[in-house]
Amino acid sequence: MTLAPETTTLKVQVNVGHDWVTVCDLDRLPAGRGVAALLPDGRQIALFRDRAGRTYGIDNRDPFCGAAVLSRGLTGNHQGRPFVASPLLKQRFDLESGQCLDDPAVSVAVYEVRAV
């Protein structure tokens, strides 16, 4: 959730505990749309970038259906909070906290993402 200046040579990195793993060039991350990345331990992460250039990372798996598809959802803004809506059954997840906005009992893991 760091502010990333808008340049194309930057790399997107994800914090996986003690290390930062580089996943792709920032320009592969289109504003308003996500991509999925595979972490070294086999976990899947959904990466997003908003219009202001901020990047986000949450677990790619839709906790309601089990499929790894959150990266393919539509993003948006709800009361100032960025979210992604699952493409399967449309539940929304806060990109900063991982909290499901439609079911307080459900959340997904969030990852620290930066562009360097």
Place this chain on the structure above:
Amino acid sequence: MSATLGATPTIVLVGHGMVGQRFLEALAERGLTATHRVVVLCEEPRPAYDRVQLTSYFSGKTPEDLSMTDLDFIRDHGIELYVGDPAESIDRESRKVTARSGLVVDYDVLVLATGSYPFVPPVPNKDAEGCFVYRTIEDLLAIEEYAKSKATTGAVVGGGLLGLEAAGALKGLGLTSHIVEFAPRLMPVQVDEGGGAALLRTIEEMGLSVHTGVGTQEILVGENGSVTGMKLSDGSELATDMVVFSAGVRPRDQLARDCGLTVGERGGITVDEQCRTVSDPHVFAIGECALASDGRVYGLVAPGYEMAETAAATIAADDAEQLEFTGADLSTKLKLLGVDVASFGDAHGTADDCLDVVYSDSRSGLYKKLVIGRDGTLLGGILVGDAEAYGTLKAFTGSVPPVSPESLVLPAGAGESAQLGPTALPDEAIICSCNNVTKGTIRGAVTEHKCTTVPEVKKCTKAGTTCGSCVKVLGQLINAELEASGVEVDKGLCGCFSQTREELYEIVLALRINSYQDLLDRYGREGARGGDGCETCKPAVASIIASLAPTIGASGYVLDGEQASLQDTNDHFLANLQKNGSYSVVPRIPGGEITPEGLIVIGEIARDFGLYTKITGGQRIDMFGARVEQLPLIWARLVDAGFESGHAYGKSLRTVKSCVGQTWCRYGVQDSVRMAIDLELRYRGLRSPHKLKSAVSGCARECAEAQSKDFGVIATSNGWNLYVGGNGGATPRHADLLAQDLSDAELIRLIDRFLMFYIRTADRLERTSVWLERIPGGLDHIRDVVVNDSLGICEELESLMAAHVSHYRDEWAETINDPEKLARFVSFINAPDTPDPVVGFVPEREQIKPDLPLLTIGMRPMEALEGSATR
């Protein structure tokens, strides 16, 4: 068999028609169903239905649609309903009714609601094969069957309201139709000479032959005993294959006569102001079978409802509610064969010293007359051709309208015509005469019961639930009331836009805005500008931009630039997401026609990629189980073999189904396959507020189910009939007939206009069926706009469609030729060659299905993910 007289008193209702049903509701409302045993003897094979809307059966309403009886209501109130078991005799001495089945019921109160029967003049051969009446659903089914199999010409005896309806129905069934009316004009009861002339002209223009001033002397039959024609009183003969008698109705009072109840000289069971028979305090009669205390038999439903309420209140012996039925208004408004005809109050000007104000334009079939009393009181009137003002005028009847009477009948634009809105009406004004609902009650529904829509108010007040002629005024009143009470209904698309989809469409088109961000930043709500939008408006705006792409200078390719990020996930991948994250692929198979080679290619591709195949409900083939990275490879093979995207993923044209049609089928009258292919290729790729489906049938047998489609086409021997607004899905709706006997070019032009008008004005995710029911004026309005060009926009609609058609490109081909786009079709951005491990399959019936347990593996508790994020 005899039902014993228990402790609870018994009410027996004979006749479960419209009035009978209302009577049951009135009993329930007054709590009488709890304190009484209620037994209903129903002659027809089905419980009460909406006879007033009977003719709508021919425009697609099913008997179920017409039903007025909620079986839950019957059950919840413990009503014993005997369907198909008419009362045969009444023993008033011992208070017993005997039904045909032998059932005997003792009654404390007997209510006769037996309605009327159609009068058939006693002419020779009146019962021959091919003679019909027009009263029940069964009558219509019989007419339909005969018309379809044995007739090409039909004649209706009687040019009254029902006769015209019947003649219109025959015409709709494809028959050459005649109307024979004894009186010198059509609808002699409702309209005067001038009105009759206007009506005649319009009806003849529709291709119906009208013979007025002649009676029917004899029905002519052929050797096999079925109708071949009729002999008229002027000596002439009219050849016809079938005859429908619609020469008025007579009260069904035989049962009453047989048990000695007093009946009127010209029929009708004589009742007092409480609807109690004058002969027996235990017996009531209501509806069309009753001769009311004012000496009249009422052949309309509204007075019948009033009688039902009166009888129920009397039986309840509720002193607080002393109802009386002493007579009723005979106002009617009808839409006959598409012509508005209304009469209200003292339409024929029988009052002393009354004056007429008449506006007549026989060129356009308009005739309007108001009857005004000496003091300026509006006494009644007749409207033919344009009955817009009916609701308001009727409610003003009996008072002096606030504007001059002339201005009320002049057409807009001619002189000083005044729009007298329903807001000017007093609270006591009756808005719905069928159900006796006043303006005050409707306002109350909005202010006290918080209704905000027409359907809600209908439910709350019953207004508008019968003939429907008041619905328009109802809508106006509700809106006025909402505005007055300061209720600000946010009609905005979502939290980002305060405009409706329709308004955004207009903005995009008018200002040629081809970027979502631009639209949001300039026209979004205050707080949303500059932001990221949301999942509601993004696809909606993407769809508008795509529909208008060539016109507003946007790319017609939905994955271009910013457009890609706005698309729903299915459009984003040009395929349909399945539950495990895999996709399905549906190539277009226009009209469902496919060569053996085509089938083989699809089979080979599916086999090579290990896909599950299934024939869809849309006459094509779906291949399931493709991983995202396989999609372009599959498309490449398909495109190579001449296939293209079937847009199974888009809110756009899906399929145009077809039947085999004239080419092979012995019944076919047009080449339905060719037309289906033409339509599918014309409208493919057209992005719209919701998906669009179509079908073309080669004859009226309708094997392609065109009437369940957004736009459906059925061949006739003269061309094509176009139906619109059909729907399958959870709320099925039969399509309405928009136009008949169109040539190929006319058909396509009309569909162009219809679709573009829908795209322009519908809400997001609003199918044509819902749209058609929502928009003010409904089908009539749509017909006005797209057939009569009442808004003068048809040329624009056509040119928008022309632009779409000429700019169409296949999205799959476009994508496989664009390396940058192709790079998106990977499971992982950082491991393009690795497939998503969660997408797995297991065997099922010699094919595959998603491996669901795989989806649950690794569904670890959330906290584990935080802590164990090592490697």
